[in-house]
Amino acid sequence: xxxxxxxxxxxxxxxxxxxxxxxxxxxxxxxxxxxxxxxxxxxxxxxxxxxxxxxxxxxxxxxxxxxxxxxxxxxxxxxxxxxxxxxxxxxxxxxxxxxxxxxxxxxxxxxxxxxxxxxxxxxxxxxxxxxxxxxxxxxxxxxxxxxxxxxxxxxxxxxxxxxxxxxxxxxxxxxxxxxxxxxxxxxxxxxxxxxxxxxxxxxxxxxxxxxxxxxxxxxxxxxxxxxxxxxxxxxxxxxxxxxxxxxxxxxxxxxxxxxxxxxxxxxxxxxxxxxxxxxxxxxxxxxxxxxxxxxxxxxxxxxxxxxxxxxxxxxxxxxxxxxxxxxxxxxxxxxxxxxxxxxxxxxxxxxxxxxxxxxxxxxxxxxxxxxxxxxxxxxxxxxxxxxxxxxxxxxxxxxxxxxxxxxxxxxxxxxxxxxxxxxxxxxxxxxxxxxxxxxxxxxxxxxxx
Amino acid sequence: xxxxxxxxxxxxxxxxxxxxxxxxxxxxxxxxxxxxxxxxxxxxxxxxxxxxxxxxxxxxxxxxxxxxxxxxxxxxxxxxxxxxxxxxxxxxxxxxxxxxxxxxxxxxxxxxxxxxxxxxxxxxxxxxxxxxxxxxxxxxxxxxxxxxxxxxxxxxxxxxxxxxxxxxxxxxxxxxxxxxxxxxxxxxxxxxxxxxxxxxxxxxxxxxxxxxxxxxxxxxxxxxxxxxxxxxxxxxxxxxxxxxxxxxxxxxxxxxxxxxxxxxxxxxxxxxxxxxxxxxxxxxxxxxxxxxxxxxxxxxxxxxxxxxxxxx
Numbered sequence: 141x142x143x144x145x146x147x148x149x150x151x152x153x154x155x156x157x158x159x160x161x162x163x164x165x166x167x168x169x170x171x172x173x174x175x176x177x178x179x180x181x182x183x184x185x186x187x188x189x190x191x192x193x194x195x196x197x198x199x200x201x202x203x204x205x206x207x208x209x210x211x212x213x214x215x216x217x218x219x220x221x222x223x224x225x226x227x228x229x230x231x232x233x234x235x236x237x238x239x240x241x242x243x244x245x246x247x248x249x250x251x252x253x254x255x256x257x258x259x260x261x262x263x264x265x266x267x268x269x270x271x272x273x274x275x276x277x278x279x280x281x282x283x284x285x286x287x288x289x290x291x292x293x294x295x296x297x298x299x300x301x302x303x304x305x306x307x308x309x310x311x312x313x314x315x316x317x318x319x320x321x322x323x324x325x326x327x328x329x330x331x332x333x334x335x336x337x338x339x340x341x342x343x344x345x346x347x348x349x350x351x352x353x354x355x356x357x358x359x360x361x362x363x364x365x366x367x368x369x370x371x372x373x374x375x376x377x378x379x380x381x382x383x384x385x386x387x388x389x390x391x392x393x394x395x396x397x398x399x400x401x402x403x404x405x406x407x408x409x410x411x412x413x414x415x416x417x418x419x420x421x422x423x424x425x426x427x428x429x430x431x432x433x434x435x436x437x438x439x440x441x442x443x444x445x446x447x448x449x450x451x452x453x454x455x456x457x458x459x460x461x462x463x464x465x466x467x468x469x470x471x472x473x474x475x476x477x478x479x480x481x482x483x484x485x486x487x488x489x490x491x492x493x494x495x496x497x498x499x500x501x502x503x504x505x506x507x508x509x510x511x512x513x514x515x516x517x518x519x520x521x522x523x524x525x526x527x528x529x530x531x532x533x534x535x536x537x538x539x540x541x542x543x544x545x546x547x548x549x550x551x552x553x554x555x556x557x558x559x560x561x562x563x564x565x566x567x568x569x570x571x572x573x574x575x576x577x578x579x580x581x582x583x584x585x586x587x588x589x
Numbered sequence: 590x591x592x593x594x595x596x597x598x599x600x601x602x603x604x605x606x607x608x609x610x611x612x613x614x615x616x617x618x619x620x621x622x623x624x625x626x627x628x629x630x631x632x633x634x635x636x637x638x639x640x641x642x643x644x645x646x647x648x649x650x651x652x653x654x655x656x657x658x659x660x661x662x663x664x665x666x667x668x669x670x671x672x673x674x675x676x677x678x679x680x681x682x683x684x685x686x687x688x689x690x691x692x693x694x695x696x697x698x699x700x701x702x703x704x705x706x707x708x709x710x711x712x713x714x715x716x717x718x719x720x721x722x723x724x725x726x727x728x729x730x731x732x733x734x735x736x737x738x739x740x741x742x743x744x745x746x747x748x749x750x751x752x753x754x755x756x757x758x759x760x761x762x763x764x765x766x767x768x769x770x771x772x773x774x775x776x777x778x779x780x781x782x783x784x785x786x787x788x789x790x791x792x793x794x795x796x797x798x799x800x801x802x803x804x805x806x807x808x809x810x811x812x813x814x815x816x817x818x819x820x821x822x823x824x825x826x827x828x829x830x831x832x833x834x835x836x837x838x839x840x841x842x843x844x845x846x847x848x849x850x851x852x853x854x855x856x857x858x859x860x861x862x863x864x865x866x867x868x869x870x871x872x873x874x875x876x877x878x879x880x881x882x883x884x885x886x887x888x889x890x891x892x893x894x895x896x897x898x899x900x901x
C-alpha cells in the first residue's frame with residue numbers, strides 16, 4: 141500500500157468529519173472514506189422526558205438549523221397528543237422556519253462556500269475564506285452581513301431566541317404576531333428578497349460561468365433524490381408529501397407517517413452516522429460508483445429535482461432557467477450551490493406571502509393539549525434535507541421511543557461517493573497539492589453537511 | 590501586532606459559532622482587529638498539515654483559544670490539550686464547554702446503552718458491530734472543559750448571546766478581563782412577583798400563561814413560576830438577553846429551562862431548584878421527573894448511570 145492522506149477536519153462545513161484517502165503503490169486512489177465523528181445519543185437521552193419538552197431539547201442537534209428540529213419535533217408531539225394547531229399557530233411556525241431557511245442559505249453561500257469560487261479553489265488557504273472575501277470586497281461583505289443579520293433579527297425580536305428557539309409549543313405557537321410587527325417584518329423580508337435576487341444574479345453572471353467545467357465534473361455521481369412537495373407537486377419546505385425519485389426520474393409519493401416502509405439505514409464500520417437508503421427500491425445498499433444501490437440524495441438540489449415546479453413566481457422563473465440548462469433530475473454535485481440560491485428566492489417569497497395572509501395576526505395560536513399515549517412522525521425540509529422525528533409516548537405523555545433521521549445523514553452515503561469520485565479523478569500518480577485536496581473537499585461542501 | 594485567535598468546537602452543535610457570526614457588523618470590526626489562525630468552520634487550517642501527511646494534531650500558537658462543546662471522545666480530548674498547550678488564554682464558550690450542556694444528558698447512560706438504542710432503531714439494519722474504524726472512541730462520559738484542562742474564562746449560554754461574546758473579545762483586546770453578572774435570570778426578569786405561599790404544585794408547559802392583553806409588556810405579566818409553571822429562572826445564571834437584559838425565553842412567554850447553567854459556576858441546578866421549590870412549599874412529586882433540572886449542567890459528575898446500569 142502507498143501513502144495515506146488524512147484531510148482533517150473537513151473545514152467550512154457545519155459538522156465534524158474527516159476524509160482519509162488511501163493511495164496504492166503507484167500513487168493512485170485505492171480507497172477513500174468520509175468519517176463522521178460525532179455521536180451524542182439524542183435517541184437515548186430523550187427517553188422518559190415529557191414529550192412537550194423535546195422541541196427545546198432536540199434543537200441542540202444542530203445550532204445552524206435549530207428551527208427545523210424545533211418544528212419537526214413540535215409536529216411529532218402534536219401527533220402523539222392528537223392535537224391540531226389553529227391556523228395562525230401553524231402559519232407562525234412556517235413563517236419562522238422559512239425565514240431561518242432564508243438566513244441559512246446566505247450563511248452557507250457567502251461564509252462557507254463562496255471563497256472556493258470568488259477567491260479560487262487553488263488559492264492560499266489563509267485568504268480562501270470569509271476574511272479574504274471581506275478584504276477583497278468590503279462593500280459586498282457589509283451587505284451580506286447586514287442582510288443575514290436582518291433575517292436573524294426578525295427571528296430574535298419576535299421569537300425571543302433565534303438560536304435554539306422556544307416559541308413553537310405543543311398545539312401551536314407561544315405568542316401572536318402583532319400588526320406593527322407584521323408590517324416591520326414584511327418590509328425587512330422585501331429587502332432580503334431583493335438581496336436574494338441580487339445574489340442569484342451575481343452567482344449566475346460572475347461565479348458559476350467561470351466554473352462550468354468544474355461543475356460538470358467535480359464529485360459528479362448518479363443517484364435518486366428525496367424532497368417534499370405540496371398537493372400540486374410544487375416544492376414545499378414546511379409540509380406535504382415525501383417524494384422519492386429514482387435516477388431515471390420516476391418517483392413515488394408517500395405520507396411521512398409511513399417513512400419506515402420506504403427508508404432504511406445502513407451502518408458502515410467507519411462512520412458513527414448511519415447511511416439512509418431507499419429500501420423500497422428492493423436493490424439493497426451499495427456506494428459503488430458505477431453501480432450504486434439504494435442511494436438517493438437530499439437537500440436543495442434534491443428538492444428542486446423532485447418538485448414539478450416552484451410555488452412562487454420568481455423562484456419558478458429561476459427553476460425554468462436552471463432546468464433548461466441542466467435537465468431533470470440534475471446530477472452534478474456542485475449544482476447544489478445554484479439550487480440553494482433558487483430556494484433562497486423561494487424562501488423570501490414564501491415569507492412575504494405568509495406575512496400578507498390576513499390570518500397570520502389572528503390571536504388564536506395555541507390549541508388545548510392533554511398529554512397521552514401515542515405515536516407521531518413530524519417532518520420538515522431542513523436546509524440539509526428531509527428531517528424526520530418519530531416519537532412514541534406513554535399514557536403520561538412521556539417519551540418511550542425516538543427515531544431521528546436528520547437531514548444531513550441522507551447525504552452521508554452520497555458524500556462518500558462524491559469524495560471517492562473527486563479523489564480518483566484528481567489524484568494521479570502520487571501528485572497531490574493543496575489545491576487538489578481542497579477540490580476534494582469542495583465535493584463535500586456542496587452538500588453543506 | 591494583532592491578537593491571534595484559535596477556535597475549536599468539540600461535542601457541540603455549532604450554535605456558539607453562529608452566535609459569533611451573529612455579532613453582525615461587529616464581526617467585521619472584530620475581524621479587522623484580530624487574526625484567526627485556526628477555526629474549522631471558517632478557515633481551512635488542518636490538524637495533520639495542509640497535505641494531510643503528518644502524524645499528530647497541530648494547532649498554531651495563539652493569544653486566545655476559544656473552545657465550544659464538551660469533551661466526549663478521544664479526539665476532543667487531544668484537541669483540547671493541544672489548544673491548552675498553544676493558547677495563552679482559554680475561553681470556554683457556551684454551556685456545553687462550561688457544564689456539559691444538553692449532550693451531557695447522555696451521562697445518565699452507559700455508552701453501551703446509547704449504542705444499543707442508536708444502532709437498533711426501527712429503520713436501522715442490524716450492524717455487524719459498533720463502528721470503530723478511523724473514528725475516535727467515546728470517553729466514558731461527557732466532560733466540561735475544566736474537568737480536563739485549565740480554563741481561564743467561562744462564557745456560558747446555549748448559546749452565549751453575541752453581545753457577551755463581543756464584550757469578552759473586545760475586553761481581551763484592551764487587556765480587560767470579561768466580568769459576567771453573577772445574578773439569576775429572576776434578578777433580570779421584569780414579570781410581577783407577589784411572593785411565597787400561594788402555590789403547592791408546579792405544572793408542565795401545556796397551556797399558555799395568563800396575561801391581559803396580547804401586547805402587554807413583560808412588566809404586566811405575572812411571574813411564570815407563580816402562575817404554576819416550572820421555570821428554572823431562580824437557579825440559572827442571568828445574561829441570556831444580552832445588552833437588552835430581558836430574558837429571552839420569557840420574552841417569548843415561555844418559561845426558562847436553565848440554559849446559562851447555575852448562577853455560580855460550581856452551583857448545582859438540581860439541588861438549588863429542589864430547595865427553591867421546597868422552601869416555597871411546592872410538592873416536587875407534581876412533576877414527572879427532575880433529572881431535567883440538570884438538562885444543561887450534567888457534567889462534573891452531576892448526572893451518571895446507576896450501578897445497576899453499569900453492571901448490566
